[in-house]
Amino acid sequence: MKKSISILSLVVLFFLSCKKSDTVTSPTENKQTETTATSGDPLPSWNDGALKKDIIAYVEKVTKEGSPDFIPVEDRIATFDNDGTLWAEKPYVQELFAFYRVKKMVEANPALAQKQPFKAVVEKDKAFFEKGGDKALIELVAATHTGMTEDEFEASTKEFFAGAQYPGKNVPLKQIRYQPQLELLNYLRANGFKTFIVTGGTIELVRAISADFYGIPKDQVVGTSFKYKFDDAKNAVLREPALDHFNDKEGKPVGIQLHIGQRPVFACGNEGGAGDLAMLRYSSGSKYPSFQLIVNHNDSIREYNYQEKDNLSLNTAAKYKYHVISMKDDWKKIFPDK
Amino acid sequence: MKKSISILSLVVLFFLSCKKSDTVTSPTENKQTETTATSGDPLPSWNDGALKKDIIAYVEKVTKEGSPDFIPVEDRIATFDNDGTLWAEKPYVQELFAFYRVKKMVEANPALAQKQPFKAVVEKDKAFFEKGGDKALIELVAATHTGMTEDEFEASTKEFFAGAQYPGKNVPLKQIRYQPQLELLNYLRANGFKTFIVTGGTIELVRAISADFYGIPKDQVVGTSFKYKFDDAKNAVLREPALDHFNDKEGKPVGIQLHIGQRPVFACGNEGGAGDLAMLRYSSGSKYPSFQLIVNHNDSIREYNYQEKDNLSLNTAAKYKYHVISMKDDWKKIFPDK
Numbered sequence: 266m267k268k269s270i271s272i273l274s275l276v277v278l279f280f281l282s283c284k285k286s287d288t289v290t291s292p293t294e295n296k297q298t299e300t301t302a303t304s305g306d307p308l309p310s311w312n313d314g315a316l317k318k319d320i321i322a323y324v325e326k327v328t329k330e331g332s333p334d335f336i337p338v339e340d341r342i343a344t345f346d347n348d349g350t351l352w353a354e355k356p357y358v359q360e361l362f363a364f365y366r367v368k369k370m371v372e373a374n375p376a377l378a379q380k381q382p383f384k385a386v387v388e389k390d391k392a393f394f395e396k397g398g399d400k401a402l403i404e405l406v407a408a409t410h411t412g413m414t415e416d417e418f419e420a421s422t423k424e425f426f427a428g429a430q431y432p433g434k435n436v437p438l439k440q441i442r443y444q445p446q447l448e449l450l451n452y453l454r455a456n457g458f459k460t461f462i463v464t465g466g467t468i469e470l471v472r473a474i475s476a477d478f479y480g481i482p483k484d485q486v487v488g489t490s491f492k493y494k495f496d497d498a499k500n501a502v503l504r505e506p507a508l509d510h511f512n513d514k515e516g517k518p519v520g521i522q523l524h525i526g527q528r529p530v531f532a533c534g535n536e537g538g539a540g541d542l543a544m545l546r547y548s549s550g551s552k553y554p555s556f557q558l559i560v561n562h563n564d565s566i567r568e569y570n571y572q573e574k575d576n577l578s579l580n581t582a583a584k585y586k587y588h589v590i591s592m593k594d595d596w597k598k599i600f601p602d603k
Numbered sequence: 604m605k606k607s608i609s610i611l612s613l614v615v616l617f618f619l620s621c622k623k624s625d626t627v628t629s630p631t632e633n634k635q636t637e638t639t640a641t642s643g644d645p646l647p648s649w650n651d652g653a654l655k656k657d658i659i660a661y662v663e664k665v666t667k668e669g670s671p672d673f674i675p676v677e678d679r680i681a682t683f684d685n686d687g688t689l690w691a692e693k694p695y696v697q698e699l700f701a702f703y704r705v706k707k708m709v710e711a712n713p714a715l716a717q718k719q720p721f722k723a724v725v726e727k728d729k730a731f732f733e734k735g736g737d738k739a740l741i742e743l744v745a746a747t748h749t750g751m752t753e754d755e756f757e758a759s760t761k762e763f764f765a766g767a768q769y770p771g772k773n774v775p776l777k778q779i780r781y782q783p784q785l786e787l788l789n790y791l792r793a794n795g796f797k798t799f800i801v802t803g804g805t806i807e808l809v810r811a812i813s814a815d816f817y818g819i820p821k822d823q824v825v826g827t828s829f830k831y832k833f834d835d836a837k838n839a840v841l842r843e844p845a846l847d848h849f850n851d852k853e854g855k856p857v858g859i860q861l862h863i864g865q866r867p868v869f870a871c872g873n874e875g876g877a878g879d880l881a882m883l884r885y886s887s888g889s890k891y892p893s894f895q896l897i898v899n900h901n902d903s904i905r906e907y908n909y910q911e912k913d914n915l916s917l918n919t920a921a922k923y924k925y926h927v928i929s930m931k932d933d934w935k936k937i938f939p940d941k
Contacts (some may be wrong), residue, residue, distance in 0.1 A: 339814055339821075415860055459822070472864045476677055483677075483864035484797070485822070495856040495881055500888040502860045509861075518833040522753055522840045523847075524862060526810045526821035543833055550838040 307452040310445040310598040316588055317595070320449070323556045327530070328456050336530055336553045338457040343531035344487075344521060344544060345450070347464035347471055350535040350560050351479060353441040355569050356432065359466045365425050366409035383408075407506035410467060411491050414501035422473035436600075442478055443560075444601045449533075450479060458531060463521060464488045465513035465540050487520040488512050517544035528555075535560035536578035537571055545587055557587035564592035567599045645790040648783040648936040654926055655933070658787070661894045665868070666794050674868055674891045676795040681869035682825075682859060682882060683788070685802035685809055688873045688898050689817060691779040693907050694770065697804045703763050704747035721746075745844035748805060749829050752839035760811035774938075780816055781898075782939045783928075787871075788817060796869060801859060802826045803851035803878050825858040826850050855882035866893075873898035874916035875909055883925055895925035902930040905937045 311317040327336040348354035367386040370377055377383040382405040385393035394405075410418070431441045450460050462481055464471050468488030475481040489512045492505040512520040521529065521544065532548035534541020536559055545557040559582050562571050572579070582589050592599065649655040665674040686692035705724040708715055715721040720743040723731035732743075748756070769779045788798050800819055802809050806826030813819040827850045830843040850858040859867065859882065870886035872879020874897055883895040897920050900909050910917070920927050930937065 342822075459820070461822075468861075469864065482797070484680075484799075484862060486864065490861060493857045493860050495853040495885065497853070497881065497884060500884055502856050502885070515833040515835070518840050519831045522831050523806075523828055524822060526807065526824065543835065546835060546838055547833065547840070 307455070308445065308448050310448055310596060312595055312597050314595060316590065319588060320452075320556070320558075323531075323554070324452065324456050327554055334554045340527065340530065340553060341453075341456070341458040342461065342525060342527060342529040343450075343453045343458040344461045344463045344525070344529040344533070344548070345446070346534040346541045346544070347462050347466060348535075349537050349562065350533055350541070351442060351446050351450075351462070352438070353431070353443075353568065354535075354537065355571070357466070358429075358438060358441075359470060361429060361432070362422070362425050362470055363405065363409045365429065366421065367405070369421070370409070411504045411506040414496075414499065414503055415469065415493075416501060418469055418504060419473065422470055426474055438474070439478055440600055440603065442601060443596070444598050445596045446533075447479070447601065450481070453531065454480070459485065461485045461487060461521075461525060461529070463512065463517050463544055465511075465516075465538075467491070468512075487517075487524040489516075513538075513540045515543045517541065518547035521547065530555045531558075532556075533558040533560070534578075535562065536573055536576075536582075537562060539573055539577045542578060542581050545581075546585070549585060549587075557582075557585070558590060559587055560590045560592065562592060564596075564599065566593075568592055645793070646783065646786050648786055648934060650933055650935050652933060654928065657926060658790075658894070658896075661869075661892070662790065662794050665892055672892045678865065678868065678891060679791075679794070679796040680799065680863060680865055680867040681788075681791045681796040682799045682801045682863070682867040682871070682886070683784070684872040684879045684882070685800050685804060686873075687875050687900065688871055688879070689780060689784050689788075689800070690776070691769070691781075691906065692873075692875065693909070695804070696767075696776060696779075697808060699767060699770070700760070700763050700808055701743065701747045703767065704759065705743070707759070707762075708747070749842045749844040752834075752837065752841055753807065753831075754839060756807055756842060757811065760808055764812055776812070777816060778938055778941065780939060781934070782936050783934045784871075785817070785939065788819070791869065792818070797823065799823045799825060799859075799863060799867070801850065801855050801882060803849075803854075803876075805829070806850075825855075825862040827854075851876075851878045853881045855879065856885040859885065868893045869896075870894075871896040871898070872916075873900065874911055874914075874920075875900060877911055877915045880916060880919050883919075884923070887923060887925075895920075895923070896928060897925055898928045898930065900930060902934075902937065904931075906930055 308317055308320070326332055326334045327341070329335060345351055348357055352358070364386060367383055371383055371387060378387045382393065382397070384390070385397070386405070426438060429438050430436060431438055434441065454460055460481055462471055462475055462479065462485065464486070466488055468486055468490050471488055472483040472486045475483060475486050490509045492507045492509045494503045494505055496503050510516060510520060528551040529548045530551050530553050532545050534545055541559070545559070548555050548557055559578055561579065562569050564570065579589065581587070590596070646655055646658070664670055664672040665679070667673060683689055686695055690696070702724060705721055709721055709725060716725045720731065720735070722728070723735070724743070764776060767776050768774060769776055772779065792798055798819055800809055800813055800817065800823065802824070804826055806824055806828050809826055810821040810824045813821060813824050828847045830845045830847045832841045832843055834841050848854060848858060866889040867886045868889050868891050870883050872883055879897070883897070886893050886895055897916055899917065900907050902908065917927065919925070928934070
C-alpha cells in the first residue's frame with residue numbers, strides 16, 4: 266500500500282508540473298560567454314558575493330592539510346539533487362520520458378491508443394489523470410518504465426535523450442542544466458570531493474546521462490528504483506512493475522546510506538517540493554564541518570519563479586543556517602550555451 | 604516469509620562454516636617476500652602460466668585504444684566477491700563479528716547470558732542453533748546487527764576489526780586477505796578499471812575495512828542490507844531488524860544493477876557455495892569482451908581444501924569457459940606478510 270502511495274506521489278508530481286510557465290526565456294538570451302573553471306576563478310558563472318565567498322572558504326578550509334577542519338579525501342562526499350538543482354524541473358524530464366514511451370508503445374501497438382491510460386496521454390486528457398484515481402496512474406508508470414530488461418530500458422533512454430527537446434525552450438535537454446552548478450561540481454571534484462546525484466527521479470533514467478551531462482559515473486547516481494529480478498535463461502536483469510525505493514524526502518538519507526555508506530559533507534538541493542530537507546539535515550550531522558545549500562527558484566526572467574506554499578524549505582534553511590542560492594542574484598548565468 | 608528464509612540461510616551459512624579446518628598453516632610459513640605491482644611484473648605472487656598470461660592478455664587487449672576489443676574507461680567495471688575470493692572464509696568474518704557482538708552485549712547486560720539465543724553463543728552450544736529452528740537464529744542476527752543507528756554500528760565494527768584475530772591462525776584479519784588478489788585489484792585499477800566488492804556479507808561490515816584492506820571506497824561495496832529508516836529527531840539512519848536485500852546468488856546481479864548500473868566486464872568469485880555463478884553469468888552477457896574468474900580452494904597445505912558436493916561452480920565454469928584459479932598451482936603466495 267505504501268508503495269502504491271509512493272508511485273502515486275511520483276506520478277502526481279509529474280502531472281502537477283505540467284503547467285507551462287510563460288516566464289521562461291531561451292538560453293540563447295543569456296549572452297555571456299560560457300567559461301570553464303580552468304581560469305583563476307573556479308566559479309565564473311557565480312556573482313561575487315557572500316555565498317560564492319562562503320563556498321570557496323569552506324572548500325579551502327576542509328582541504329587544508331593540518332587544519333582542524335581538514336576532511337580526508339575518502340570522506341569528501343558531495344551529494345546533489347537533480348531536478349531543480351542541476352537542471353530545470355518545469356516540466357520534469359521524467360514526465361517527458363513517460364510521454365515519449367507512451368508514444369513509442371502506441372506506434373508499436375496502435376490498439377493501445379484506445380486503451381486507458383494510454384488514450385488519455387495520446388489525447389492530452391489531463392482530467393483523466395486528475396480524476397481517474399490511482400489505478401490508471403500506477404498502470405501508466407508500470408507500463409512505460411517496467412516489464413522489460415535493463416538493457417532494453419537503457420536503449421529506450423538513449424533514443425529519448427538523443428531526440429528530446431525541452432518544451433517552451435526548444436533546446437536539447439543538455440541545455441537545461443545549470444551552468445553555475447556544472448562549475449561547482451567541477452570545483453568540488455578538483456578538490457578531491459566525490460560527487461553523487463541523489464535524485465527523486467528513477468535511477469536508470471538519470472544514469473543514462475549522468476556521465477555526459479555532469480561528469481558523474483552511473484554508480485554515483487542514487488535514485489528511485491523498481492524491483493529487479495535476475496533471469497538466468499535470458500541472462501538479464503528484469504525490472505518488475507513494483508517500486509523498490511522511493512528516493513525522495515526521508516528516502517534520500519536511506520538511499521545515501523545504502524549506496525554511499527556515509528554522510529555527505531556537502532549537500533545541495535532545491536526548494537519547490539521540500540524533497541531535499543532530509544538529505545540536508547543528514548549531511549548537517551556529519552562529524553566534519555559540513556555545507557548545506559538550497560537553490561531558490563526566484564528568477565522569473567531567466568528561469569522560473571516558484572515557491573512552496575508553506576515555504577518549508579526556506580524556513581528550514583533559515584532555522585539550521587543552510588546556505589540559499591538566489592538564482593536571480595547569485596548566478597551570473599543560468600544555462601550553458603551548448 | 605522469503606525474507607525469513609534468506610536471513611535463515613545467511614545464519615545457517617555462518618554456523619555451517621564453524622568447523623575448524625586442521626589444514627591451515629600460518630601465513631608466516633609463506634616465506635616469500637611480499638612484493639607490489641610497481642615492478643615489471645604486475646602480478647608477482649601469481650605463478651607464470653596460462654591463467655596469468657590470459658589475465659594480462661585480456662587487460663592489454665581491452666585497454667588498447669583503437670583495438671576492436673577496446674573498452675572505454677567508464678565501462679571498465681570489475682566486481683569481486685569477498686568471502687573466499689578476497690579473504691579466507693573458514694570461518695566467515697561475519698560470524699566472528701556476530702559472536703563479538705554477543706559478547707559485548709552480554710558484558711553490557713549480563714542478564715542476556717541467561718537468555719536464548721545469547722546463552723547458546725556464550726556456552727558455545729552449537730546444537731541449540733542446529734536444532735533450535737528459525738526463530739532463535741533470526742533473533743540472533745537481528746539482535747546483534749540491527750536496532751541501532753548506522754553511526755553506532757560503524758563504531759562497533761571499528762572496535763571489532765581493531766582487536767580481532769582469525770581463529771586457528773592468530774593473525775589480524777588483514778592477514779587473511781589473498782596477496783595475489785590484492786595485486787590483481789591494483790593491476791586492474793592501474794589500467795582504468797573501477798573495482799567493486801559484491802559480497803553476500805552485510806554491506807556495512809565490509810565497508811568498515813574496504814578502503815584499508817582493499818583500496819575500495821565504501822560506495823563501491825555492494826552487499827546484503829537491512830531495512831533503513833531516517834529518524835529526523837535523532838538525525839540518524841536506523842537499521843531495522845528486517846532484511847532488505849540478500850546479496851547472494853541471483854541477488855548479486857540485482858545488487859550490481861542497483862548499485863553499479865551496468866554489467867561488470869571482469870568478475871571474480873569462488874567455488875564453495877555457488878554464490879557467484881549468477882554474477883559471473885551476468886558479466887558474461889556484457890556487450891564487451893569479458894573475463895570470468897573462479898577461485899578453486901584446492902590448497903589444503905597453505906589455505907583450505909573444500910569443494911561443493913555437486914561441483915556446480917566448477918562444472919559451470921567448464922560449461923561457459925570461465926577461468927579457474929587453482930590456489931595450489933596459480934598462486935605463488937597466499938597471504939600477505941602484514
